Amino acid sequence: MKRDEGKLKIIRETVFKSIILEMETKLNDRATDERKRTEMIKYTRSRLGDLLNSFSEGDLLPKREIVSEQDFEKHILKIINKARNQLLNEMEKEF
Amino acid sequence: MGTYSKNKHYSERGRTGGEGSSSGDHQRKVTSYSISKADVNSFLIPILKEIGKCIYPPAAPLIEAAYQVYKHIDTIKEASSAVVKGDYEKATKVVLKEAGKEAGGAIVGAMVNHEVDKGAELAGETVSNSLPTNEQGKDLAGKVVKGTGKGFAEAVGDKVVDKAEDEVSKDET
Numbered sequence: 001m002k003r004d005e006g007k008l009k010i011i012r013e014t015v016f017k018s019i020i021l022e023m024e025t026k027l028n029d030r031a032t033d034e035r036k037r038t039e040m041i042k043y044t045r046s047r048l049g050d051l052l053n054s055f056s057e058g059d060l061l062p063k064r065e066i067v068s069e070q071d072f073e074k075h076i077l078k079i080i081n082k083a084r085n086q087l088l089n090e091m092e093k094e095f
Numbered sequence: 096m097g098t099y100s101k102n103k104h105y106s107e108r109g110r111t112g113g114e115g116s117s118s119g120d121h122q123r124k125v126t127s128y129s130i131s132k133a134d135v136n137s138f139l140i141p142i143l144k145e146i147g148k149c150i151y152p153p154a155a156p157l158i159e160a161a162y163q164v165y166k167h168i169d170t171i172k173e174a175s176s177a178v179v180k181g182d183y184e185k186a187t188k189v190v191l192k193e194a195g196k197e198a199g200g201a202i203v204g205a206m207v208n209h210e211v212d213k214g215a216e217l218a219g220e221t222v223s224n225s226l227p228t229n230e231q232g233k234d235l236a237g238k239v240v241k242g243t244g245k246g247f248a249e250a251v252g253d254k255v256v257d258k259a260e261d262e263v264s265k266d267e268t
Contacts, residue, residue: 006168014161018154019146025153026142039129040139072162073150081147088143095132 004061011060012052015079020045044087051086055079 023044031037059082062075150158 007165010161010165010168014158017157018151021154021157022146022151023139023142025151026145027138030142031138036129036134040134043130044139066162066165069159069162072165073158076158076161077147077150084143084147088140091135091140091143095135 004057008057008060011076011079012055014076015083016048016052018076018080019048019083047087047090048083051083051090055083 020041024041027037027040031040060079062071064071066072066075
């Protein structure tokens with residue numbers, strides 16, 4: 001296994017789950033139709049998964065060494081923002 | 096846990112309408128999901144715009160658990176190989192030696208999450224035998240094995256263990 005493969009997976013999983021967790025919580029508050037909520041989550045999961053899989057090592061791995069939980073949080077936030085922006089662009093273009 | 100879509104073309108399939116379609120944007124749907132433009136504009140886009148301004152409170156324990164695994168990934172890989180071979184004693188020793196007291200229980204929990212009960216038992220042993228006064232370690236072990244971090248630990252741990260299994264089978268052949 002490449003040295004950084006495990007780290008890449010952790011970063012991808014954490015970003016993915018953080019976004020989906022927030023999405024699910026907010027959708028539960030706003031969309032009343034359960035079927036629609038489920039469909040929207042499925043759609044987002046699929047798009048986000050594809051997007052994160054397309055990110056390169058350079059996109060995902062931190063430039064500086066992570067030495068604290070705060071560093072890790074900051075880095076995850078950076079990737080969340082990047083993924084969020086790209087997902088928004090894609091959705092706006094498609095619909 | 097199957098979090099990522101393996102099919103790169105999934106979201107491209109089944110879409111009706113499209114560029115140049117005379118059916119109008121509101122009629123355009125990704126039929127696989129029954130998502131309309133209105134759904135995207137009313138729900139998905141506004142929510143996405145809100146995401147990422149800060150760590151959302153429910154995600155905080157997940158990120159905390161993720162950091163512990165991230166920090167000790169090499170140890171986890173080594174210990175996972177021992178778990179795959181059924182040598183739980185060695186796995187525990189590796190974790191304790193390399194990771195020290197900090198979050199030892201959490202690492203064992205994540206590492207053997209494919210056997211959650213065993214993970215919990217090992218984490219418990221690790222905590223009670225080696226970390227008798229480390230409340231943080233106990234707390235983390237609980238979160239990873241039983242709490243919010245469980246799903247995450249399952250995802251990461253499964254993959255680490257899968258890889259370790261591959262490596263072990265390569266060694267054997």
